[in-house]
Amino acid sequence: MLPVHWMSRDEQEGLLYADMNFKGWSGVRTMRWGHAHPxxxxxxxxxxxxLLFERYSVSFSRTFSGIRVQDENRQTKRVAKWGDFMYEDExxxxxxxxxxxxxKEWCKFDLEWELYKQRFEVDVDMMHDTKWYPDGVPLxxxxxxxxxxxxxxxxMLSWIARCHVLQPNLDAxxxxxxxxxxxxxxxxEERELRLRPEQYTAAMCCCIQPRLENWIFWHGHWFSKREDVPGILPNVSKKRTCSLP
Structure with a gap:
């Protein structure tokens, strides 16, 4: 399984990142483009x-007759040819x-590190597209x-680790x-606060609210457990299709 990519590579022409659409394969797409973090x-x-054998073989002969094992009870024979999708692993x-x-694909769990310190200011429709996740991808x-x-x-990792251990009172x-x-x-402001170590950790824990207690975000809602995340929210137009770790 791959996690959802931050761009779909399958967007309508004229919209954001449409110039990055993937054109190396013309078959049916069964889910949104995934990030190569399998x-x-x-x-x-x-x-x-x-997959590796296919790539290795066509690099010599450009075609080969292979066998794809789909499960222990079925095998499917096919002939593979060189395609533009063979240039890289993703x-x-x-x-x-x-x-x-x-x-099956994961919701977005490999996030840009800046998202960890944006506090509550996370875009409601983060990483959205018009086809797969029009209301944003669960983070x-x-x-x-x-x-x-x-x-x-x-x-940043140092004070996130301290926040998890100390569990300071965030009411302040x-x-x-x-x-x-x-x-x-x-x-x-950050350099001045470092001069007061006894206050520094507690203050820095405010940066990652509410991620210490609620580590899943979807369309303006924060959740503390994956079991609490519904398949669809009242204010979204399409059911969530990605899986939560």
Missing amino acids: TWTFWALPFLTD DMLNVGLWRDGAV VFLSMHNTKTFESIDW CPRGAAAPPTCLEGQL
Whole structure:
């Protein structure tokens, strides 16, 4: 399974990111474009092995006769040819899943790290598209993506870890939806607060409200357990099709 990508690559022309639409395969798409951050069990090994074998084989002969093992009781013979989707792993994983008729994908759990410190100011229709998730993709605050700025990431992970251990009283946090200025590393307010270590952690925990208690966000609603997230919300137009970890 792949987590939903932050862009669908299947958008209507003229809309945001439509210029990034995937055109390397013309078959039926069974779910939204997934990010190449796969999770799998041993049941997926035949799928992954066959995908790798397909790519390896066509790099020499451009065609090959292969066997795809779909389950322990059925095998499907097919002939594969070189396609533009074979240039990288993410393309091949998506096409392979569509080709097999897969419909299971994770909700977005590999989030940009800036989303962790936006407090309550998260767009209601985050990562939406017109076909698959018109009301936005459910976000799961479990892991981070694009963590290339080591100093900032280390700084943020340090106080998130402390917040989870200390569980400070957040009633004293500033009112409003926006994160306080102290949540921006390197800003004057943040540097001054560091001079008062006894207050620093408690104040920084306000930045990640309400993620300490409620780690799932969907269309303006925060949830503390995946079991509490309904298939559809009263104010959305389409049922949630992604799975929650």
